[in-house]
Amino acid sequence: MPLGLTTEERALQARAAEFAATVVRPQAAETDRSEQYPWDVVKALAAAGFTGMTVPRAYGGQGASFLDAVLVIEEMAKACTVTARIVVEANMGAISTVMAYGSERQKRMAADLVLAGDKPAICITEPDAGSDATAMTTRADRVGDRFVLNGRKHWITGAGVSKLHLIFARAFDEKGRNLGIGGFLAVRGEAPGLKMVRREQTMGLRGMPEGELAFEDLEVADDMVVMPPSGWARGFGDLINAYNSQRVGAGTVAMGVAAGAFEHAVAFAKEREQFGRPIGEFQGLQWMLADMQTQLTASRLMLYAAARSRGPNGSAFPDPALAAQAKIFASEAAVRIANDALQLHGARGYSRELPLERMVRDCRMFTIGGGTAQVLRTLVASKILGWKLPQTRDGYVRNNPPGAAGSGRDAAE
DSSP: OOSSOOHHHHHHHHHHHHHIIIIIHHHHHHHHHHTOOOHHHHHHHHHHTOSSTTSOGGGTSOOOOHHHHHHHHHHHHHHOHHHHHHHHHTTSTHHHHHHHHOOHHHHHHHHHHHHTTOOOEEEOOBTTBSSOGGGOOOEEEEETTEEEEEEEEEEEETTTTOSEEEEEEEEEOTTOOEEEEEEEEEETTTOTTEEEEEEOOOSSOTTSOEEEEEEEEEEEEGGGEEOOTTOHHHHHHHHHHTHHHHHHHHHHHHHHHHHHHHHHHHHHHHHOEETTEEGGGSHHHHHHHHHHHHHHHHHHHHHHHHHHOOOTTTOSSOOHHHHHHHHHHHHHHHHHHHHHHHHHTTHHHHSTTSSHHHHHHHHGGGGTTTSOHHHHHHHHHHHHHTOOOOBOTTSOBOOOOTTOOOOSGGGOO
């Protein structure tokens, strides 16, 4: 379904679909079984130009839009959720943050890594700082001409395989004064103080490591500090705004998984016969398929709209409310669609011989990661009610107005 796409966008979508069918799908089950990062696929993605698509041409990229990335992500997700997540983070999130707010040196360094196939890691979440990211305790203390970081982050996507790390930490000057939360860049292999502690054992997305990182006297020179010209007070709010693109990407992965499950369901409904006719002729299953496609169409419309949008004040990133709504709807719809597709297959769907059980496991994460569906609803509600939520000195939401629920990172713009 074109949904208002240009000829060029449809061509990109078709190229991504062909790549997914010939390169990605054949290894998807093995990536899940082995729980190993698909390095061969990453190499092929980079060679095909699907990593660093959104990097400006001046830095070697294609200058592609977020919608271009969304079209590619959906096709990859139909075949392999892990591959789709790699494409998300090689075009959105950390790389977009550096391209928007980084120095010339930082942009060139990040672009070179991503264009070569690196999947940057965003390091925000801590054991006691999840949705309320301002509760983070990782410190960046000013020592001479650099910052020294100490602390821990967990549930870091790509831990142990990512090279470029965008680390969020609370900075202090040499007199111990709190400067607010800023972003610091470190490259694995070049930063002795960056250590992998352990890998989480996950329900799905098993080829993508989620892990805990420790920073032990990690030295970050000034030329590796990412912050806008307005300084520390507003820096965190600006940096975290890039997360709106990540949310659109996450919602697209969920939608793509659901679209893949739906395609399997349609094919099975046509070929599987019971009581002397294809099961697709039974009205109950027809209604299931109709509901599945309706939810997919709505998800696409919302995600495309969010990808095309821009936030307030000339933001380079999607509108926060549209991104939140799209992720809420697409991620929750994906869980329903994947489950219904498995149900339509009966016992076969429950078997590991088909990808349905993997799809069910994989899509479940997207109502949680990148902002839970509940916290994102708080963001949307604040927009509806017109509340300007109070902020801390580092420019970040901490408390809600009377009667509101939730706080922290996922309520911020």
